[in-house]
Amino acid sequence: MIDPPSLECSGLAYAYPDGHQALFGVDLTVQRGERVALLGPNGAGKTTLVLHLNGILTGGLGRVRVGGLDLGKDTVQEIRRRVGVVFQDPDDQLFMPRVRDDVAFGPANLGLRGPELEARVTRALEQVGMAEHADRPPHHLSFGQRRRVAVATVLAMEPEILVLDEPSSNLDPASRRELADIVLGLDVTVLMVTHDLPYALELCPRAAVLSGGVVVADGPTREILCDDALMTAHRLELPYGFDPARVPAR
Amino acid sequence: MGQGHLHRLHRPGDTVIHRLPPQTKLVALFAFVVLVVLTPREAFWAFGAYALLLTAVVALAEIPSRVVARRALVEVPFVLFAVLLPFVTPGPEVEVLGLSLSTEGLLGAWNILAKATLGVVASIVLAATTEPRSLLLGLERLRLPSMLVQIASFMLRYADVILGEMERMRVARESRGFHARHLGQARVLAQSAGALFIRAYERGERVHLAMLSRGYTGTMPVLDSVGATTREWTTALVLPAAALVVAASAWVVTR
Numbered sequence: 404m405i406d407p408p409s410l411e412c413s414g415l416a417y418a419y420p421d422g423h424q425a426l427f428g429v430d431l432t433v434q435r436g437e438r439v440a441l442l443g444p445n446g447a448g449k450t451t452l453v454l455h456l457n458g459i460l461t462g463g464l465g466r467v468r469v470g471g472l473d474l475g476k477d478t479v480q481e482i483r484r485r486v487g488v489v490f491q492d493p494d495d496q497l498f499m500p501r502v503r504d505d506v507a508f509g510p511a512n513l514g515l516r517g518p519e520l521e522a523r524v525t526r527a528l529e530q531v532g533m534a535e536h537a538d539r540p541p542h543h544l545s546f547g548q549r550r551r552v553a554v555a556t557v558l559a560m561e562p563e564i565l566v567l568d569e570p571s572s573n574l575d576p577a578s579r580r581e582l583a584d585i586v587l588g589l590d591v592t593v594l595m596v597t598h599d600l601p602y603a604l605e606l607c608p609r610a611a612v613l614s615g616g617v618v619v620a621d622g623p624t625r626e627i628l629c630d631d632a633l634m635t636a637h638r639l640e641l642p643y644g645f646d647p648a649r650v651p652a653r
Numbered sequence: 654m655g656q657g658h659l660h661r662l663h664r665p666g667d668t669v670i671h672r673l674p675p676q677t678k679l680v681a682l683f684a685f686v687v688l689v690v691l692t693p694r695e696a697f698w699a700f701g702a703y704a705l706l707l708t709a710v711v712a713l714a715e716i717p718s719r720v721v722a723r724r725a726l727v728e729v730p731f732v733l734f735a736v737l738l739p740f741v742t743p744g745p746e747v748e749v750l751g752l753s754l755s756t757e758g759l760l761g762a763w764n765i766l767a768k769a770t771l772g773v774v775a776s777i778v779l780a781a782t783t784e785p786r787s788l789l790l791g792l793e794r795l796r797l798p799s800m801l802v803q804i805a806s807f808m809l810r811y812a813d814v815i816l817g818e819m820e821r822m823r824v825a826r827e828s829r830g831f832h833a834r835h836l837g838q839a840r841v842l843a844q845s846a847g848a849l850f851i852r853a854y855e856r857g858e859r860v861h862l863a864m865l866s867r868g869y870t871g872t873m874p875v876l877d878s879v880g881a882t883t884r885e886w887t888t889a890l891v892l893p894a895a896a897l898v899v900a901a902s903a904w905v906v907t908r
């Protein structure tokens with residue numbers, strides 16, 4: 404039996420309450436174990452799409468399936484367990500007075516308690532190399548450490564798919580690389596929203612380009628980054644001197 | 654982001670007082686303060702006895718007295734108010750150092766000063782020996798409505814973030830040549846305060862989204878239960894018990 408895809412969106416359309424339409428029919432399928440980069444200019448609708456994946460925004464057209472389960476009113480709790488969203492600003496994600504409590508928040512909401520909960524928390528913190536900081540308050544950590552703890556808070560829920568919104572923003576090069584190593588070491592499906600094109604190439608074999616609320620391209624990351632016409636048409640620019648054709652494959 | 658001001662009150666340590674479960678300390682503090690407030694103001698000796706009791710606790714907690722003194726400065730506004738009382742209260746007067754002061758006012762001032770000082774010092778001991786986080790656990794344990802505990806815990810978490818935002822806005826203002834020198838500039842400050850409020854509000858919305866994404870349904874999972882043994886309760890309640898003896902004698906004597 405083949406596994407159902409980790410994520411299937413079809414025909415997702417959404418307009419914000421003020422009337423501004425952000426998504427115009429998004430189709431995107433991510434197979435289990437894939438790592439996909441979601442690229443696109445500012446205002447393309449990437450964050451809006453992410454908020455649909457775990458049922459925070461609903462009410463538009465189209466549907467979302469996660470690991471074969473349809474997102475609906477009575478499945479939303481389970482979908483939120485399956486889709487682990489790491490938001491851009493770790494200060495939004497880490498709201499408890501202590502790192503350990505924050506990582507425990509998600510699994511505790513799923514009903515875990517006692518040693519089982521403890522084990523989840525420890526494991527998730529170990530996965531991001533933050534186990535020794537478990538008892539510190541989040542605001543005493545560096546930005547990079549907070550971002551890693553934010554990833555741990557989501558890993559503790561053992562998600563089907565990890566969704567990262569701008570994971571490399573505001574990280575220094577070393578923290579950026581450490582986070583890449585962590586993501587590469589995880590055995591989980593990843594959808595990564597990013598403006599950092601070299602990072603997308605390094606981490607994700609496949610990329611989808613969202614522009615004007617629709618997916619305009621979807622394919623191997625290197626091919627997409629080398630397609631000059633596509634890149635210019637959607638305001639995607641490589642950093643100075645970066646040539647995706649010459650970067651060795653991982 | 655440095656140490657938040659909320660966290661600076663706590664002095665890590667490992668004394669009997671530090672080790673007591675937070676809820677026992679909260680109850681002890683509350684009972685002590687209530688007894689002090691109920692003590693008749695004419696029973697001067699009783700306040701001396703309370704002060705001795707507190708001094709013993711401060712010593713047990715190994716808090717240097719200069720720290721207590723420095724932190725007790727929050728009391729200053731009350732002290733000023735108390736100092737005014739003898740001058741403004743009508744009624745019989747006494748001569749002190751050539752000034753004629755109202756007896757009623759003097760007693761009133763003494764009442765405020767003595768009780769406020771005792772209350773402040775007792776709170777300082779609690780704050781110095783209890784981590785803010787375990788204070789919250791203690792409140793939760795004492796069945797404070799969970800919404801209040803949640804609000805307090807967000808304050809604890811975000812005080813630094815908001816102070817940081819405030820600081821960045823100040824730097825941004827001043828980098829563009831703004832100095833708050835006269836009242837005419839209050840408008841700019843008011844606008845900054847408005848912007849700060851909106852930022853805090855939007856942050857609250859984003860945090861709520863993040864919470865929903867991790868399965869939040871309105872109640873905070875209780876993560877740690879800090880149980881207290883009978884022995885710990887007994888230890889913590891020594892202070893209010895002793896205070897009760899003092900208060901009871903004061904009531905009997907002044908009757």
Ligand SMILES: Nc1ncnc2c1ncn2[C@@H]1O[C@H](COP(=O)(O)OP(=O)(O)OP(=O)(O)O)[C@@H](O)[C@H]1O
Pocket residue numbers: 419420421423424425443444445446447448449450451452
């Ligand atoms: N709460 C909102 N109300 C109304 N319109 C919104 C809201 N949030 C976003 N939009 C609009 O929806 C569109 C898509 O926004 P979205 O935040 O999804 O873009 P994005 O691709 O994440 O951009 P960025 O790369 O800057 O993060 C934008 O035009 C934006 O102005």
Ligand SMILES: [Mg+2]
Pocket residue numbers: 449450451
């Ligand atoms: Mg965005």
